Amino acid sequence: MISVVILGAGNVAHHLYKAFFSSENVTVTQWYNRNIQSMRPFNNEVQLTDNLSQLIEADIYIIAVSDDAISELSQQLPFEDRLVVHTSGSVSPYDIDMKNRRGILYPLQTFSREANIDFSEVPLCIETLMRKDYDQLKELGQSISNNVKRVNSDQRASLHLAAVFVNNFTNQLFRIAHEITESQGAEFDLLKPLILETANKVQDLSPFKAQTGPAKRNDKKTIKRHLKMLDNEDHKDIYKLMTASIQKTHAPAFSIKKLKKIKKD
Amino acid sequence: MISVVILGAGNVAHHLYKAFFSSENVTVTQWYNRNIQSMRPFNNEVQLTDNLSQLIEADIYIIAVSDDAISELSQQLPFEDRLVVHTSGSVSPYDIDMKNRRGILYPLQTFSREANIDFSEVPLCIETLMRKDYDQLKELGQSISNNVKRVNSDQRASLHLAAVFVNNFTNQLFRIAHEITESQGAEFDLLKPLILETANKVQDLSPFKAQTGPAKRNDKKTIKRHLKMLDNEDHKDIYKLMTASIQKTHAPAFSIKKLKKIKKD
Structure with a gap:
């Protein structure tokens, strides 16, 4: 069982949450957003928080916020040496603050709030800066998608x-x-x-x-x-x-x- | 039962032939092309001919050839006052020789030889120059597609x-x-x-x-x-x-x- 914390509440975050929630191999330990209003419907399923200092321990932290906000949010994380990944197609893994281990989980699909997406068909492009983190991120990806690929930042x-x-x-x-x-x-x-x-x-x-x-x-x-x-x-x-x-x-x-x-x- | 003769053996002609052959309301009386080589596999199902003077009687003649060849082929038809339609999106019904009654049966889809198309989903845009021909062309269209629309030439x-x-x-x-x-x-x-x-x-x-x-x-x-x-x-x-x-x-x-x-x- 892999535990994750999701940070952000946009379309990607919502679709990832639903995919993880449906997976038997993943537990969403916590879901953070500055404003937890849009996450209220999930209040009974998962612990919600709008306070970064209350983030709890998990195997992988997934930053699913707009490109410009990734770097700052990663700096505010109140822990070190944990695996933190973002979901952006165009942001470098080095934009994540270096106090944590860093990686990418980029779902190559267009998400809208209404449309239901079969996540098992969504290509997940993954990358980690440290070799030792790769297998766990791959396992996380494979728990929700049949199409997980190692993709470097140029690709x-x-x-x-x-x-x-x-x-x-x-x-x-x-x-x-x-x-x-x-x-x-x-x-x-x-x-x-x-x-x-x-x-x-x-x-x-x-x-x-x-x-x-x-x-x-x-x-x-x-x-x-x-x-x-x-x-x-x-x-x-x-x-x-x-x-x-x-x-x-x-x-x-x-x-x-x-x-x-x-x-x- | 509506009888048709198909003229031409390109992708549109092939897909139309198959759709008509599968329909209970249509019989393909004859299939003409200058060169009947590519139609050989259908020899047991339909009368093939490469001779315009041997065209037999039918309710509707469907010219499914390249845009540039429609006018000339229509001039060579050895009969008058029958319903002759072409399948082009961009050619005027007036390009068909005026000795016959004229119309359009334009399937709005891309056809390739290999790909199987569910013809019932293909929009068929129909138009006739004479009001009295409209109902029969509409009936022909509806025998193979659930999406038949009256569309004028500008549209x-x-x-x-x-x-x-x-x-x-x-x-x-x-x-x-x-x-x-x-x-x-x-x-x-x-x-x-x-x-x-x-x-x-x-x-x-x-x-x-x-x-x-x-x-x-x-x-x-x-x-x-x-x-x-x-x-x-x-x-x-x-x-x-x-x-x-x-x-x-x-x-x-x-x-x-x-x-x-x-x-x-």
């Missing part, structure tokens, strides 16, 4: 950056599609199965192989018509840049096709 | 354009994420649950409400670090443009927050 930073592309930027493309369809009185809802299939497709196929459409085909007629239809200059710029990006990625394929054509002719 | 064009954003451009963002992670030796696979959840989230939530991340939070520190990490200039341009787009979309929210802050202070 974690690249995953965090890539996550902005596949999550935030992708979602903004959905938003633009919403604006485009609405402007013609068409239903955005009709795009939802396509959105799902686009995500499904790259579960088995590389994004390179999954690509289709006018940019990849270099279908100049359609591209021109689309650009004419877009009256929002920002949408036009995004259309041009993404089309150019696709064409650059698939340019070698064009060349090979051209080569074959030349050979055939 | 269909906007859906087709929006589909490029949510499918082709989104997939290119996945590709870029693949390049970013690979460059650091991190696994692209770790992003797959996030990719799925991003698509899942907007099934119930608007993309506006689903947005999170450094751009929306106006987290300048993270944005700056991300831009420094990107060494590919094209990726940098896309990061900047998408970040600006998110900030423009969510600017009113900033203002409201600022306003609240001012009121509080």
